[in-house]
Amino acid sequence: MFVSFDLSVIPNKNIVLAVTGGIAAYKSAILVRRLKDAGFNVRVVMTEGAQAFITPLTFxxxxxxxxxxxxxxPEAEAGMGHIELARWADLLLVAPASCDTLAKFAAGLADDLLSTLYLATKSPVWVAPAMNQQMWAAKATQRNLNTLVEDGVHVIMPDAGSQACGDVxxxxxxxxxxxxxxxxxxxxRAQRAIAEKFGLLAGKHVVVTAGPTREAIDPVRYISNHSTGKMGFALAAACYAAGAKVTLIAGPVSLDTPNGVRRLNVSSAVQMLDLSMQMLDEGCDIFIATAAVADYRVAEVAEHKIKKAGDELNVSLIKNPDIVATIAGQQKRPFMVGFAAETRNVEEYAAGKLVAKKLDMIACNDVSRADIGFASDENAMIVFFAEQYQLQKRDLEKAPKQEIAQQLVEAIHDALHHEIEPV
Incomplete structure (x- = not known):
């Protein structure tokens, strides 16, 4: 079963946000919304002072x-509510943290819900102090902060600027x-550390090619295709989430770089091959060729824009290098994953490509289908493995490309751990 470490959101992580007395409490309402937007579960604790500035109903x-x-x-304590809350939290965030709250934490007092929660939780504790500039500078406050830091509390430094009292x-x-x-x-960072240790591709350097290539005709025209790069970018993200170091060699696409992934932009097939060969020198372990590389390029690119003249324009084309076959043919080759985007005889062509290009694995799909074509957010694929892996082909049912990418990562992992040594 694939273990996902999705780094685009933080699923099922629990934040206890404690709000203490101070005018900055209004910012905490916005903070709740931002944390929810990031995928966190949020429960709010309010001190008596906080309720003088903003109501519990808002939170x-x-x-x-x-x-x-x-x-x-009485109702909450029937189930030891403060202990349950302390155990529920993956992080206790106190924002704003008043001067009084810092003093209570430093002294180990437990005379209200928040101070008791602070002592009862095993989760990390973060405080975001907010107070008058002179109160912040006071020796007692700084002494309390030093005590908290020594106790393992993470202190988020306050900003400088105009304050509600008029001070700066x-x-x-x-x-x-x-x-x-x-x-x-x-x-x-915490999830990444887990992925790098326990992820399916932990310790691997994965190179992914994605998107189309553009082969220039003249300074303003080019030959290309309809690839958007979505599948390749989803795979790069899935490999990174599985603990791999990921390099993404991208053709011209309008997509954001996945979190944690190194992106190298290219335009032509020759440029993509050059960078791919460089990656071998960096110790590439797995090469995933999702890019829709142009099969041909113009023999002679015009130096200036070709002017319209007559009813026909003849352009001589020459064959582009086969990137995936070139990489697969190297003496120290990585684990090779190819892709076949076909409009007919999909399985037949893919199986042939797997053998002809000496690949370890190939994923194919029917791009003639409008629901899973180049521009779609979903895909459906069939995966074939080279004979030495003794793995049956896999049918990946139609699903979002992120889910397909995770299933492909699992297939790569299985192949890496099932290769049968030749006799």
Whole structure:
């Protein structure tokens, strides 16, 4: 079964957001929304001081969960509510963290829900202090912060600027978008560390080619195809999520680079081959050729725009290098994965390509189908393996390309661990 470490969102991670007394509490409402947008589950704890600035109803509406305000709430405490909350949290984030809250944490007090929660949780604790600039600079505050850091609390430094009291200086709570980004990046790093150790492709360097190539006719015209690069980009993301170091060699497409992936842009088939050969020198372990490379290029590219003259224009074409066959033919070749985008006899052509180009694995699809063609967000594929792997072909039913990519990663992993040594 494929174990996914999806780094585009943070699924099923729980954030307890504690809001303390201060004008910056209004930013916490926005922070809840940003954390929810990033895929987190959020439950809010409010101190008595926080409720003087913003109502629990606001946070209930934004988080979709009841807001916790009292330590000795009879209904909640029937199930040891504060202990359950402490165990539920994957991160306790206090934003804003008032001067009084920092002092309670440093002293180990437990006289309200938040201070008790702080002592009861095993999760990481982050505090985002927000206060008057002089209160921030006070020796007692700095002493409390040093104690918290020594205790393992992560302190998010406040911003400098104008404050509600009219002062100017350090003490402003960072913007909600920045806080949400820091939290997201923290969990990304944690998930990446797990993927690099336990992922299906942990320790592998994967090179993925994606998108079309453009073969110039003149400075303004070119030969290309309808490939959007979506399948290749989805595969690059899936390989990275499976713990691999990923290099994406991309033709001209309008797609964002997947998180954590190194992207190298090219235009022509020759450029794509040159970079692919360079990747072999970097220790490429797996080469996935999803790019729709132009079979031919113009023999002589015009130096200037060709002017319209007559009813016909004859252009001489020459064959482009076969990238996947060239890489597969190297003495120290990586595990080779090819793709076959066909409009008829799909399985027959794919099986032939697998043998002719000496590939380890090939995935084929019927691009004549409008529902899974080049521009579609979904795909359906058939996977063939070289004989030495003794694996049956796999039918990947129609699904979003991200899901197809994860299934292909699983197929690559299975092949890498099922090769039969020749006698």
């Amino acid at each position: 209930q509406a934004l988080s979709g969960n009841p807001v916790h305000t009292e330590l000795l709430n 200086g350090l003490g402003r709570m960072p913007e909600p978008e920045d806080l949400a980004l820091q939290v997201t990046q923290y969990f990304h």
